[in-house]
Amino acid sequence: MTMNENKLAIDTFGNVAEVMNAPGEGDTVELERHLAEKRLQLAALEGAETMARARLQLDIAELLRSLERKEEAWSLAREAFDASLEKESWQDAVEACNVLFQTEQAESIPALGMGVWLAVTFPVDPELTYAMLDHIVDETPTASDGAALAAVTARYVIDLRAPDDKHESQSLLANNLIARVAARHSNVQDQQALDAWMNELGLRDPQVFLPRLGQVVNAVVGDAWWFDRDALRDRLPD
Known part of the structure; x- marks a missing residue:
């Protein structure tokens, strides 16, 4: 399957940014209440299923x-994350990486890379996979090809995994991500320029762009891997 089969229809090259504000006093009280409830639930699960x-x-x-x-x-x-990986609950492992990335700690960037590797390798929900790849876009320098590889992989995963009733909306989201990346990377402003840009960067064929994304992930994680990728590949579902 190649990206030629799914021509990108670009209406705008705008980007909708989600602004995350610090919680106000009332919000903080509510969050603390939920936190106390969740801690009680966790204490009640002592010795329960992992x-x-x-x-x-x-x-x-x-x-x-x-x-x-x-x-x-x-x-x-x-x-x-450790528990999810042990139990082969790939979705939960990626969810954990998403949280770890957003905590902005010393190993948060490697956690993002590992989450992307798991999300692309295993049959994880395409919405979550998109979110992880979108983080890569945000963290990648404007002139780097890494954002383009992440964006086109998001579209590819959606084509493979999205259910029929969500495929159109999720594809539009991924198309807009590709358009945003193309605009910032090479000032692409129309469909003809987008097609040329994708051809130039080899973004049509997953046998080309997926290994290149793997190189980006390797650079993001460095030598900080928490798991053996070869061993996990052996656990891929048939």
């Missing part, structure tokens, strides 16, 4: 991150 605990840990980590208690959030999300 993934039930891991998912609660992720909920708590999200609340802690929102409360700017990012070191605490990192610790819990890291535990949840």
